[in-house]
Amino acid sequence: MPSVKSLVESKSLCTVPSEYVCHKTRDDSIFSEAQTIPTIDFAHLVSPIPDQRSQAIQQLARACRDWGFFVLINHGVSETLWDKLMSASHHFFDLTEEEKTEYAGRQLFDPIRYGTSFNLNVDKTLFWRDYLKIHVHPQFHAPTKPPGFGEILEEFCKKSRQVCGELLKGISKSLGLEETYIHERLQIESGSQLLVINFYPPCPKPESAIGLPPHTDHGLLTLLLQNQLDGLQIQHKGKWVPVHPLPNCFIINLGDHMEILTNGKYKSVVHRAEVNNKAARISIGTANGPPLDTVVGPAPELLSDAHSPAYRALAYGEYLRFQQSLQLDGKSCLNHIRL
Numbered sequence: 385m386p387s388v389k390s391l392v393e394s395k396s397l398c399t400v401p402s403e404y405v406c407h408k409t410r411d412d413s414i415f416s417e418a419q420t421i422p423t424i425d426f427a428h429l430v431s432p433i434p435d436q437r438s439q440a441i442q443q444l445a446r447a448c449r450d451w452g453f454f455v456l457i458n459h460g461v462s463e464t465l466w467d468k469l470m471s472a473s474h475h476f477f478d479l480t481e482e483e484k485t486e487y488a489g490r491q492l493f494d495p496i497r498y499g500t501s502f503n504l505n506v507d508k509t510l511f512w513r514d515y516l517k518i519h520v521h522p523q524f525h526a527p528t529k530p531p532g533f534g535e536i537l538e539e540f541c542k543k544s545r546q547v548c549g550e551l552l553k554g555i556s557k558s559l560g561l562e563e564t565y566i567h568e569r570l571q572i573e574s575g576s577q578l579l580v581i582n583f584y585p586p587c588p589k590p591e592s593a594i595g596l597p598p599h600t601d602h603g604l605l606t607l608l609l610q611n612q613l614d615g616l617q618i619q620h621k622g623k624w625v626p627v628h629p630l631p632n633c634f635i636i637n638l639g640d641h642m643e644i645l646t647n648g649k650y651k652s653v654v655h656r657a658e659v660n661n662k663a664a665r666i667s668i669g670t671a672n673g674p675p676l677d678t679v680v681g682p683a684p685e686l687l688s689d690a691h692s693p694a695y696r697a698l699a700y701g702e703y704l705r706f707q708q709s710l711q712l713d714g715k716s717c718l719n720h721i722r723l
């Protein structure tokens with residue numbers, strides 16, 4: 385299957401090929417432009433001043449409970465690193481198809497996988513996106529091209545894992561648990577981190593195609609950055625809320641394993657990526673979870689007579705395998721393990 389980028393470049397496309405045409409319903413266009421996702425100040429969350437920290441944890445609790453998505457500011461990852469990562473990612477997709485195909489992984493757990501759409505074996509409609517997925521923790525992997533990409537990725541992944549670790553401490557506290565609860569229960573120090581770089585080439589008829597359909601992420605937390613183009617939208621109270629890019633801010637969202645662990649107290653949130661006809665949009669996400677063989681079920685500390693387990697426990701890797709065997713469709717994967 386050719387990449388979307390090569391398709392766009394091979395001929396001057398003025399329409400969307402039929403296999404990419406996505407039939408949208410009326411509900412797909414109900415927007416809530418006025419709402420914006422909450423903002424969390426990372427510097428407050430790690431502040432040595434107890435009041436500042438506890439206020440930030442309360443804000444985090446509200447953001448997780450009411451939205452499952454938030455903007456993270458003052459996270460300490462430098463703008464220089466951010467820019468280097470964006471431009472190196474762009475350079476990766478600018479390599480020849482032959483060079484990129486070297487990384488065309490076939491299996492879900494291949495360390496590096498370059499591809500298009502989501503899962504070509506099950507996708508009924510193709511998605512207007514090419515991707516590079518890399519397992520970056522507990523073992524770090526990186527493509528050897530373009531030069532310097534590996535070093536940039538390694539530094540970024542390490543920094544973003546630290547940010548994620550602090551967020552998980554704050555989330556543990558926000559649930560009334562020990563700050564290290566999630567770290568210890570889910571062995572976060574040796575946990576898995578999957579980096580996904582999405583490349584959405586400009587599309588001649590953006591209303592006819594979709595970059596990524598509505599879905600939730602599988603891990604505990606996803607940290608996302610994007611170039612300066614709109615596209616990400618999240619579902620909130622039955623409406624689509626666009627998440628406009630802000631310079632040097634992470635967009636954080638809760639994944640299915642946060643919903644499982646918290647027994648539904650915090651929920652993963654359906655989101656999608658639309659495409660545009662102006663320029664290539666890039667988003668870079670890291671999905672952070674436990675080690676692949678760790679079995680995750682609802683935390684016993686959050687269960688009671690009134691709150692019986694709502695999800696079946698499953699190894700994280702099994703869950704990933706299962707999600708990859710399905711079409712990407714809302715919360716369909718999580719729904720399979722609901723009790």
Ligand SMILES: O=C(O)CCC(=O)C(=O)O
Nearest residue numbers: 580582601616657667669
């Ligand atoms: O491109 C985006 O903004 C969203 C990407 C995304 O949802 C994903 O990679 O899971």
Ligand SMILES: [Fe+2]
Nearest residue numbers: 599600601655
């Ligand atoms: Fe996602």
